[in-house]
Amino acid sequence: VQLQASGGGPVQSGGSLRLSCVASGRxxxxxxxxxxxxxxxxxxxxxxxxxxxxxxxxxxxxxxxxFTISRDSDGNTVFLGMHDLKSEDTAIYYCAVDLQPLGIxxxxxxxxxxxxxxxxxxxx
Numbered sequence: 001v002q003l004q005a006s007g008g009g010p011v012q013s014g015g016s017l018r019l020s021c022v023a024s025g026r027x028x029x030x031x032x033x034x035x036x037x038x039x040x041x042x043x044x045x046x047x048x049x050x051x052x053x054x055x056x057x058x059x060x061x062x063x064x065x066x067f068t069i070s071r072d073s074d075g076n077t078v079f080l081g082m083h084d085l086k087s088e089d090t091a092i093y094y095c096a097v098d099l100q101p102l103g104i105x106x107x108x109x110x111x112x113x114x115x116x117x118x119x120x121x122x123x124x
Contacts (some may be wrong), residue, residue, distance in 0.1 A: 001025040001113050006072045008118030011085055017056075019080040021115055022094030032098040033078040035069065035090035036108050037120075046106040047093070050078060058104040067111070085122045094116040 007019040021033060034049035048059045048069040057069055068081040078095060096111035105111070 001031070001097055003095050003115030005115040005118045007080075007095065008093060008120045010121045010123065013085060013087060013124045015085050016081070016083045017085065019082065019093055019095075019118060019120075020102060021078045021080075023076045023078075023097065024030055027040060030075075030101065032101075032104065033071065034096050034098065034105070034108075034111055035078075035080045036096060036111075037089075037093045037095060039091040042091075044094070044108045045091075046108065048080060048096075049104045049106065051104060056104055060105070060106070070076075079113065082120070085120075087122050087124045088107060090120060090122045092119050095122075 002025050024113045030052040032051050033049040036044050037047050038044045047062050050057050050069045054071050066084045071078045094117045095115045098114040099112045
């Protein structure tokens with residue numbers, strides 16, 4: 001499985017973006033996908049995750065109510081809708097696949113395959 005993240009860019013505070021994570025190589029429907037982000041000088045931070053079936057979703061407290069994770073019907077694309085963006089949301093956003101069917105996991109070390117990241121820059 002290979003992952004391609006896209007959709008980042010510059011946006012003003014209060015604005016919205018939608019990130020996409022496309023999986024190729026073999027169907028990802030069975031695999032959970034997580035979004036993480038990393039700001040300069042900081043550790044990689046958990047943002048949100050969705051189970052392989054799409055029935056279980058989780059968000060970090062800092063984005064809950066502003067971000068929405070979803071996946072398309074064939075399961076190969078996972079979206080992260082981001083609304084009411086703040087300057088502290090500025091980071092490189094990564095998607096990752098968890099190959100173990102153990103439910104939602106927030107620890108980045110639990111994920112096995114990572115995309116290359118897409119930069120989100122929120123200006124105030």
